[in-house]
Amino acid sequence: MDKFLTFTIVGLATAAIYAVIGSGLVLTYTTTGVFNFAQGAEGMLAAFAYWQMTVGWGWPAPLAIVVVLLLLAPAFGILLERVIFRGLEGTSEATKLVVSISLLVAMIGFAQWIWSPDQARVVLPFFSGHKFDLGATTITYHQLITILVAVAVAIGLRILLYRSRLGVAMRAVVDDRSLARLNGARTSMVARSSWAVGTSLAALGGILIASSAGLSATVLSLLIVNAYGAAVVGRLRSLPMTFVGAVILGLLDGYLAGYLPTSGTIAPYVVGLRLASPVILLFVVLLLLPNPRLRSHVRTREYFPAPTRKGMLLFSALTLAFGLVLATTLSQSDLVVYSRIFAVGIVALSLVPLVGFAGQISLCQLSFAGIGAIVMAHLGAGGNPIGLVAAVVICALVGGLVALPALRLQGIYMALATAAFAVLLDRWVFILPNFSIGPLHVKLFELGTLEVDPLKVFGVTFSSPESQMVLVVVTFVLVSLLVVAVRRSSFGRRLLAMRDSEAACATFGLNLVGTRLAVFMLSAAIAGLGGAIYATQLASIGPNNFDFFTGLPIFMLVVVGGAGFVGGALLAGVSLAGFLPFLSSLWSGFANIETMLPGLAGIGLGRQPSGAAPQFSAGFAPLRDDTPVLVSMLGGMAVVWILRLTGVIANWPMILLFAVVFLAAMLAVYLRAGPTTFAAAARQAMSDTTVAPAPSTGPGERPVPLEWVGVTVPWTADRVAEIDRHLRLDAIPVREMATAADGGPDA
Amino acid sequence: MPDFEVVGVTVRFGGNLALTDVSLSARGGQVVGLIGPNGAGKTTLFNVITGLQASTEGRVELDGVDLTKLSPTKRARQGLARTFQRLELFTMLSVRENVAVAAEVHRRWARAKVDIDAQVDAILERVGLGSVADTRVTALPTGQGRLVELARALACEPKVLLLDEPASGQDDAETERFAVLLRELAAQDMAVVLVEHDMRLVMDVCDVINVLNYGQVLAVGTPEEIRAHAAVREAYLGQGADA
Numbered sequence: 001m002d003k004f005l006t007f008t009i010v011g012l013a014t015a016a017i018y019a020v021i022g023s024g025l026v027l028t029y030t031t032t033g034v035f036n037f038a039q040g041a042e043g044m045l046a047a048f049a050y051w052q053m054t055v056g057w058g059w060p061a062p063l064a065i066v067v068v069l070l071l072l073a074p075a076f077g078i079l080l081e082r083v084i085f086r087g088l089e090g091t092s093e094a095t096k097l098v099v100s101i102s103l104l105v106a107m108i109g110f111a112q113w114i115w116s117p118d119q120a121r122v123v124l125p126f127f128s129g130h131k132f133d134l135g136a137t138t139i140t141y142h143q144l145i146t147i148l149v150a151v152a153v154a155i156g157l158r159i160l161l162y163r164s165r166l167g168v169a170m171r172a173v174v175d176d177r178s179l180a181r182l183n184g185a186r187t188s189m190v191a192r193s194s195w196a197v198g199t200s201l202a203a204l205g206g207i208l209i210a211s212s213a214g215l216s217a218t219v220l221s222l223l224i225v226n227a228y229g230a231a232v233v234g235r236l237r238s239l240p241m242t243f244v245g246a247v248i249l250g251l252l253d254g255y256l257a258g259y260l261p262t263s264g265t266i267a268p269y270v271v272g273l274r275l276a277s278p279v280i281l282l283f284v285v286l287l288l289l290p291n292p293r294l295r296s297h298v299r300t301r302e303y304f305p306a307p308t309r310k311g312m313l314l315f316s317a318l319t320l321a322f323g324l325v326l327a328t329t330l331s332q333s334d335l336v337v338y339s340r341i342f343a344v345g346i347v348a349l350s351l352v353p354l355v356g357f358a359g360q361i362s363l364c365q366l367s368f369a370g371i372g373a374i375v376m377a378h379l380g381a382g383g384n385p386i387g388l389v390a391a392v393v394i395c396a397l398v399g400g401l402v403a404l405p406a407l408r409l410q411g412i413y414m415a416l417a418t419a420a421f422a423v424l425l426d427r428w429v430f431i432l433p434n435f436s437i438g439p440l441h442v443k444l445f446e447l448g449t450l451e452v453d454p455l456k457v458f459g460v461t462f463s464s465p466e467s468q469m470v471l472v473v474v475t476f477v478l479v480s481l482l483v484v485a486v487r488r489s490s491f492g493r494r495l496l497a498m499r500d501s502e503a504a505c506a507t508f509g510l511n512l513v514g515t516r517l518a519v520f521m522l523s524a525a526i527a528g529l530g531g532a533i534y535a536t537q538l539a540s541i542g543p544n545n546f547d548f549f550t551g552l553p554i555f556m557l558v559v560v561g562g563a564g565f566v567g568g569a570l571l572a573g574v575s576l577a578g579f580l581p582f583l584s585s586l587w588s589g590f591a592n593i594e595t596m597l598p599g600l601a602g603i604g605l606g607r608q609p610s611g612a613a614p615q616f617s618a619g620f621a622p623l624r625d626d627t628p629v630l631v632s633m634l635g636g637m638a639v640v641w642i643l644r645l646t647g648v649i650a651n652w653p654m655i656l657l658f659a660v661v662f663l664a665a666m667l668a669v670y671l672r673a674g675p676t677t678f679a680a681a682a683r684q685a686m687s688d689t690t691v692a693p694a695p696s697t698g699p700g701e702r703p704v705p706l707e708w709v710g711v712t713v714p715w716t717a718d719r720v721a722e723i724d725r726h727l728r729l730d731a732i733p734v735r736e737m738a739t740a741a742d743g744g745p746d747a
Numbered sequence: 748m749p750d751f752e753v754v755g756v757t758v759r760f761g762g763n764l765a766l767t768d769v770s771l772s773a774r775g776g777q778v779v780g781l782i783g784p785n786g787a788g789k790t791t792l793f794n795v796i797t798g799l800q801a802s803t804e805g806r807v808e809l810d811g812v813d814l815t816k817l818s819p820t821k822r823a824r825q826g827l828a829r830t831f832q833r834l835e836l837f838t839m840l841s842v843r844e845n846v847a848v849a850a851e852v853h854r855r856w857a858r859a860k861v862d863i864d865a866q867v868d869a870i871l872e873r874v875g876l877g878s879v880a881d882t883r884v885t886a887l888p889t890g891q892g893r894l895v896e897l898a899r900a901l902a903c904e905p906k907v908l909l910l911d912e913p914a915s916g917q918d919d920a921e922t923e924r925f926a927v928l929l930r931e932l933a934a935q936d937m938a939v940v941l942v943e944h945d946m947r948l949v950m951d952v953c954d955v956i957n958v959l960n961y962g963q964v965l966a967v968g969t970p971e972e973i974r975a976h977a978a979v980r981e982a983y984l985g986q987g988a989d990a
Binding site: 293294296304305490493494496497499500501503504505506507508509510511512725726 | 845
């Protein structure tokens with residue numbers, strides 16, 4: 001009984017922290033529409049700042065608390081609102097999601113840069129962990145303070161929301177943002193305040209939990225996933241229910257900590273259960289949410305046209321050539337590093353049908369890759385290609401199993417469910433020893449790392465770095481072609497249709513569940529293939545290669561690169577596994593900020609929601625369409641490559657010469673076409689591939705949309721007459737209309 | 748001949764009654780008008796019929812089959828098709844592809860042996876979109892966007908066609924052609940239910956008109972009867988629209 005009381009108190013203290021963080025999350029989500037994935041990272045930064053002041057600089061704890069909670073955190077929150085999130089109003093949920101995930105990644109990168117993870121840091125609990133007796137049990141002052149703080153936060157928020165002008169404005173904004181604005185509520189003031197309060201609450205949670213959870217950038221940042229569970233119990237709207245959710249989570253955690261066996265035969269199987277319990281609960285709560293209404297049309301700015309045959313041919317040829325040049329010019333050790341470009345690229349490709357075409361969100365693709373890698377290690381022993389096939393099949397099945405319950409979830413909830421799955425694998429499944437379910441014997445990472453044999457196909461063993469590079473680039477190109485084939489197929493059209501309007505799809509009898517299931521399985525299968533190939537490159541794999549946090553930059557960079565294009569996946573692979581290691585090799589200090597860069601790239605999203613790939617392809621369009629120059633350029637590059645192969649030049653001159661040949665080709669195109677046509681061609685390509693093209697001058701006779709009369713073309717009697725006809729003003733006497741027309745657009 | 752019945756539909760949003768005991772029937776060959784002021788509940792009724800909105804009470808039947816408990820998808824497969832007042836077009840796709848998606852899905856569940864390309868071409872010609880078949884739908888004016896929705900609905904070869912303000916955004920000539928098309932569709936044994944504010948069109952093409960006001964059926968009758976109906980004139984037509 002004493003033990004029970006002790007664990008109850010431990011649980012309530014944990015609950016208090018989740019409640020504090022969760023209520024901050026709910027506050028910002030309801031008032032600004034941003035689900036802040038970086039909430040935990042804000043708490044993490046606050047904990048580090050607190051450590052720096054108290055331990056690093058020797059400040060007294062109360063002073064540090066005041067500075068962090070009342071000064072730094074609100075200022076940081078306001079800064080975030082001002083610089084990043086204000087510009088996101090009116091963008092799709094996916095874009096907001098990517099931006100806040102990017103922020104999370106960037107902040108972890110920042111923290112690891114400033115406070116090296118190699119050094120151990122300890123935050124002492126308040127009053128150095130002193131405790132006092134309470135009846136039959138003891139309680140530390142830290143626990144008592146934590147619980148009291150949560151109660152105070154609950155009361156404080158209640159007063160803020162129901163007794164202050166600001167709170168009334170906040171609730172008004174939650175009800176109806178535009179109506180609140182029309183009635184004179186200062187919505188930007190509201191947004192700023194809720195970011196300030198939300199960040200302070202995150203900071204408070206971070207400081208309170210740092211003494212027990214330890215000062216680690218990733219651990220603290222991902223604690224947010226636990227607080228999600230609490231917030232989702234409140235359906236991201238209700239603060240009281242968020243507190244209830246936090247209490248459930250906290251007590252569960254406390255009792256699991258107390259009663260899970262730590263020794264004996266089943267201990268290794270349940271040791272991860274405690275850490276995984278918040279995400280299991282999150283998953284269960286998500287499943288219990290009521291069915292949402294079918295999504296109808298959402299205005300999005302993205303546009304992903306199907307690539308042309310020629311464009312795809314060129315893309316494949318250039319990608320193959322790129323891989324071949326790398327394979328023949330890089331040193332063995334560099335090859336091991338850079339062949340990851342295409343392995344990551346394949347995992348990234350798995351997101352193209354799912355995120356790009358179907359508009360679904362998955363944060364667990366790298367976890368599928370991990371499953372594929374495990375399958376390859378066990379079933380592909382000796383390099384047996386059966387391992388690859390099994391990886392594809394098993395991942396498709398697992399993907400279907402995960403997706404089936406999650407299918408009716410949308411947007412942010414889908415993101416949360418897939419994140420929960422990924423974290424569940426990290427914290428529990430991937431660290432399980434071998435087990436059997438009936439006749440099925442399951443082997444995972446076997447409590448350590450697994451050795452993976454190089455692939456062996458038709459007697460050829462892909463063991464050398466060169467051959468692995470060739471293998472992976474060829475696989476990447478084949479999978480790209482598959483993805484493009486999907487885009488062109490009727491299945492692809494159904495996905496794009498579903499992305500725009502599920503309601504409309506239902507009205508012609510589309511099986512929505514089946515279609516979503518199919519794309520999720522396809523995507524998981526591709527990720528599994530990527531993981532299996534990646535595993536043969538790494539030769540030795542562990543759970544860390546495939547954890548949730550490692551997977552986030554892939555998701556972000558695919559969206560930034562262009563989620564609807566295979567080129568976007570290549571850009572993700574190149575930037576993550578090519579560009580960043582390359583920069584680090586030039587300047588070792590760069591390695592410290594390496595994690596920050598993808599984050600910064602993601603934060604910049606929103607200006608170009610279709611991603612970078614269409615910009616690239618638009619820029620190259622004039623070159624692509626000028627066959628003689630294109631052929632000469634490729635020929636020139638081939639010559640440079642041959643010079644390198646024959647040892648005439650080294651790598652750096654080769655890169656320089658490639659650049660020279662490329663620039664010369666662009667110049668040639670420019671000169672041949674003349675400046676105006678060149679710009680026009682590029683612009684044409686842009687308008688084909690990116691946002692909201694100007695209404696085309698198609699075969700019909702609508703040269704200028706009527707809205708633009710008087711803006712881009714002058715008013716003429718004909719056009720005015722046409723406008724009248726459209727507005728059905730023909731009935732009004734012509735003389736009055738003529739006066740209006742003469743008076744120009746302002747009349 | 749399709750026999751479509753909506754019986755006693757009531758929809759409650761919290762304390763508000765969006766629809767109260769609304770009934771409506773349509774038979775193959777008929778064009779049935781559904782008119783009423785903005786906010787009368789016309790679109791809500793369409794949403795209830797197609798299953799996008801659950802009703803508190805009432806049922807929807809087609810040829811004696813109760814559709815009330817079916818999902819929107821299953822209702823579509825029973826022969827309901829609709830267009831939307833707020834366009835629900837597939838913005839990434841061309842006009843032809845918008846229609847082809849529906850045609851392909853229809854062929855699959857109806858196990859119909861049709862040549863998709865030929866079917867889509869024929870539908871596009873029929874609604875007058877042949878010249879813009881390969882344009883991306885976002886480049887079309889609203890009036891033509893509504894025709895794309897109509898074409899998409901026709902691709903399912905429905906028994907009941909529900910049109911939500913299909914003629915708004917069209918000019919007079921287009922509306923006239925549209926009226927002819929509606930009569931042709933009805934003549935193919937389709938039951939057409941038409942929500943429309945253009946009274947001339949409604950009075951021209953409808954066999955029966957239902958008037959909704961504040962979520963209740965105010966009147967049902969032939970165009971002549973509706974024109975003569977005092978309460979209707981007051982609630983709707985009297986407010987300046989030409990009768």
